Amino acid sequence: MRDAVIVDAVRTAVGKGKPGGALSGIHPVDLSAHVLKALAERTHLDPELVDDVVWGCVSQVGEQGFCVGRHAALGAGWPESVPGVTVDRQCGSSQQAVHFAAAGVISGQYDVVVAGGVESMSRVPMGAALSAFGRPMGSLVEKRYDNFPFNQGTGAEMIAEEFGLGREVLDQHALDSHARAARAQDEGRFKGQITPVAVTGPDGTAHVFDTDEGVRRGGTLEALSALKTPFKECGVVSAGNASQISDGSAALLITTSEIAARNGWTPIARVHTAVVAGTDPVTMLKGPIPATAKALRRSGLSIDDIGAFEINEAFASVSLAWQRATGADYDRLNPNGGAMALGHPLGGSGARLMTTLVHHMRDNGIRYGLQSMCEGGGMANATILELV
Structure with a gap:
């Protein structure tokens, strides 16, 4: 029986998604091509073997339009015979890309496939497609959900209210995320997963970018409590306890155990269980809760069997509500920091989380890891990985 294993996973450091951010001068196709080339170099992959490049991207317009996945392969200098496809499941796009890649490998449609994603939010702002072409829901959806x-x-505010999450609790979660990310940087935990990128700064000087740009040190509850709550008057959600707008890309090499052995590759992890779930599209961010339940049910595992969780910190209320609903050990949740500290490059985030997860599992001998992330429209992917 065929399986799906992750041979290696690589990412860029995450840059701030604004003019002057470390990666803001790099076209998203070029950024994608960079991680493809790095992945091939690290694994001694002959690109001729690649059956497909399955690539996540959310804002598929402008520089990210016209199938960024295909152009990434061409930009990497890979043979013209290597196709590419672009996936949009909102913030879970590149996690879904991994699911599609794993399913293709297990079914025999693929032997070797690369999955990943990209988002350059400094060059293609979030919501760019909406502002260009209007509301995408259609009259029937808007009729079904009044005042969508x-x-x-x-x-995120609605979730905080539902789960009784106050401002101080959310702000402390944000401080924990930054502290964990800073500790991971200081201890060199990201070095094995980040491929350096040569960049040119606003002042014209060239340097190598290899450290996530959004991590803040020395924050305090007092400073965070002073930030405005833009979504609700006297609310609890602020810029300080929400994910950062970011640029970044990540890629994973996926094949079967047999093909990996034939090519001299030692896989890191096996895709044990992969599911997707839907939830209401109004609060829209609670999807990781039913997705996790579905993944555990199908896998036959319990929440206590999982040694590390990567739950995307779109907002502090999302990951904390998930933790309270599942009863997961808080210390195992985003142990190297999450999107509030490291950033959230939309279509690249699923692959970034999985890259961080598989390296953390290997470095610490963790048998099972689980990843999930909320997605626009009320959806969520959940993936359980097993260390090989």
Whole structure:
């Protein structure tokens, strides 16, 4: 029986998604091509073997339009015979890319496939496709859901209220995320997963970018409590306890155990269970809760069997609500920091989380890891990985 294993996973450091951010001068196709080339070099992969490049991207317009996955392969200098496809499952796009890649490998449609994603939010702003072409829901969806908010910040406020999450609790979660990320940087935990990128700064000087740009040190509850709550008057969600707008890309090499052995590759992890779930599209961000339950049910594992969790910190209320609903050990949740500290490059985030997860599992001998992330429209992917 065929399986799906992750041979290696690589990412860029995450840059601030604004003019002057470390990666803001790099076209998203070029950024994607960079991680493809790095992945091939690290694994001694002959690109001729690649059956497909399955690539996540959310804002598929402008520089990220016209199938960024295909152009990434061409930009990497890979043979023209290597196709590419671009996936949009909102913030879970590149996690879904891994699911599609794993399913293709297990079914025999692929032997060797690369999955990953990209988002350059400094060059293609979040919501760019909406502002260009109007509201995408259509009259029937808007009729079904009165006053459809299409505002994730509002959903995050609703979740905080539902789970009784106050401002101080959310701000402390944000401080923990930054502290964990800073500790991971100081201890060199990211070095094995980050491929350096040569960049040119706003002043014209060239340097190598290899450290996540959004991590803040020395924050305090007092400083965070002074930030405005833009989604609700006297609310609890602020810029300080929400994910950062970011640029970044990540890629994973996926094949079967047999093909890996044939090519001299030692896999890191096996895709044990992969599911997707839907939830209401108004609060829209609670999807990781039912997705996790579905993954555990199908896997036959319990929450206590999982040694590390990567739950995307779109907002502090999302990951904390998930933790309270599942009863997961808080110390195992985003042990190297999450999107509030490291950033959230939308279509690249699923692959970034998985890259961080598989390296953390290997470095610490953790048998099972689980990843999940909320997605616009009320969805979530959940993946359980097993260390090989």
